Amino acid sequence: MLKAVVLMTAVSFGAMALGGDEAKSAKPAAKSVYEFTVKDIDGKEVSLSKYKGDVLLIVNVASECGLTEKSYAGLEAVYKKYKDMGFKVLAFPANNFGGQEPGTNAEIKTFCQKHSVSFDLFDKISVKGADQAPLYAYLTKHPESAVAGDVQWNFQKYLVGRDGTVLAKFGPKIMPDEQQITDAIEKALSSEKPKPASGG
Numbered sequence: 001m002l003k004a005v006v007l008m009t010a011v012s013f014g015a016m017a018l019g020g021d022e023a024k025s026a027k028p029a030a031k032s033v034y035e036f037t038v039k040d041i042d043g044k045e046v047s048l049s050k051y052k053g054d055v056l057l058i059v060n061v062a063s064e065c066g067l068t069e070k071s072y073a074g075l076e077a078v079y080k081k082y083k084d085m086g087f088k089v090l091a092f093p094a095n096n097f098g099g100q101e102p103g104t105n106a107e108i109k110t111f112c113q114k115h116s117v118s119f120d121l122f123d124k125i126s127v128k129g130a131d132q133a134p135l136y137a138y139l140t141k142h143p144e145s146a147v148a149g150d151v152q153w154n155f156q157k158y159l160v161g162r163d164g165t166v167l168a169k170f171g172p173k174i175m176p177d178e179q180q181i182t183d184a185i186e187k188a189l190s191s192e193k194p195k196p197a198s199g200g
Contacts, residue, residue: 029138032164033058036135039123041109043200046122048164050133053193054086055178055185056160058139060127060151062101063111067172071155074176078185079119085189086162089119089176092135092195094127095152103144107117127151142166161188 002172032034033056034049059075062068079089093108095101101108105124112121125133128151139158142148146169147158153172159181161167168184175181 009044027142031133033138033166036138038125038133038135041093041105041121041123042104043134048090051088051090052164054088054161055162055188056088056090056158057083057185058090058135058158058160059092059155059176059180060096060136062092062094062097062154063103063108064100065098065154067153067155069101070175071172072112072117074178075119076115076117077177078182081182082134082185082189086186086193087189090122091117091119092122092127092133093124094151094154095124096126096128096151100154139166159188160186162191163194 003153034047034052036049037045040046057075058080059071061072065071075091079087093101093105093110101124103111108124109121125136127133127136132140136151140148140150144166147166149169155172157170157174157176158166159168159170167188170181
């Protein structure tokens with residue numbers, strides 16, 4: 001009986017040690033959006049590190065939402081206003097809310113072309129739930145409490161600074177061209193671009 005107890009205790013400690021090793025080998029948490037690779041609307045892989053030095057507005061979009069027309073118009077307006085200063089809109093179609101983005105990537109792309117969308121459009125993803133995209137897992141579990149939290153609806157917006165850090169989150173009903181967003185964009189654009197790391 002004593003041998004059985006000793007054996008069980010040894011097995012338990014072994015399991016605890018294994019769990020500790022697994023925890024140590026877990027991938028460290030991302031420090032910026034630049035660590036993620038996504039797919040564009042045509043299925044090509046895009047490393048978000050290509051946007052280093054730019055100010056970004058990351059937004060989950062939908063084609064059949066009550067906010068669609070006004071939000072797309074606002075996104076296009078702010079993109080055109082600030083793009084020459086180093087501002088980009090990254091739009092991620094998602095069907096998580098009310099089934100309002102039911103189409104394929106090709107259908108979504110056609111819809112956006114008809115609405116004269118010229119900013120960057122990406123692969124349809126999930127922004128919540130078990131199949132949540134890694135980028136959105138990072139955003140919704142962000143260490144900053146003002147950024148963290150579930151995506152509430154279509155057209156939630158995240159403002160990212162020139163160094164890849166998330167500066168602010170804006171709810172779906174705050175239109176992209178409203179002053180609180182444009183003021184934040186202008187403040188982010190006023191910061192200097194990070195200098196590239198020197199080699200060697």
